[in-house]
Amino acid sequence: MVISKAEPLLDVQNLGIRFGGLKAVSDFNMTINQGELLGLIGPNGAGKTTIFNLLTGVYAPTEGQIIFTGKKISGLPPFKVTRKGISRTFQNIRLFKELSVLDNVKIAYHPLATHSIFSSILRLPSHFTNEKEMEEKAIGFLKIFGLDHLKDEKAKNLPYGGQRRLEIARALAAEPKLLLLDEPAAGMNPQETKELMELIAFIREKFNLTILLIEHDMKLVMGICERIFVLDHGQLIAQGLPEEIRKHPKVIEAYLGEEVGEDHA
């Protein structure tokens, strides 16, 4: 499908979800254009991961809708959302620790990857003519993330930063249009974080991606994101350019006087 220039890639309209008495997200609106690299920030418990769970079909919204490439996707199960072109990583790394690094990427090629992972691994999707082709493609992704020499290692044996990069490689292998990264630099040291940010900028260009990332490291968000959305108590309190967000009174208040722009994790 050709997306017209005027049509946003993602259009989130009045999105809301309740968990019992708790309104975890309410009246959330967000428009993302093709090719943007955006940040979603907010204090602990603000609702950031819940929004990722709504965007990827883990939760069905109790209000509002999500339009992706012009079609409604809210209400679809996660594997269908992945097929439509939205991939994600998780705040707490979710790799198949006993499988090899390579198999963790190959899993992404199965259309039901987010569901029946173990039954999927030996089956080939139709668009790969052979195992070798699939493997070469997976290794290509590992190379980008500096993990190809570790392809036969069990995922659990990778250092922490490597596991985080492997998760992104797997998400990318599903060939998304929109990539959602949930705290990609969590637990990384400053040097690893810097390298990861360069990698994120690189993959956006190389794969013509649109990226939305949740991150607690403010320096990182301010440095890499073109626009930033700020949530507090499930509501969007600000959106704009990094310099606008940094001095936005509601944002400063939400962070209880912390200087936005300093690390906050």
Ligand SMILES: Nc1ncnc2c1ncn2[C@@H]1O[C@H](COP(=O)(O)OP(=O)(O)OP(=O)(O)O)[C@@H](O)[C@H]1O
């Ligand atoms: N499945 C659920 N059932 C009940 N409450 C939930 C559920 N998922 C999230 N919540 C609640 O919704 C609110 C938002 O949580 P969420 O994890 O989205 O916040 P967050 O901004 O990602 O926080 P953090 O920065 O700490 O990861 C919290 O109060 C959380 O306890």
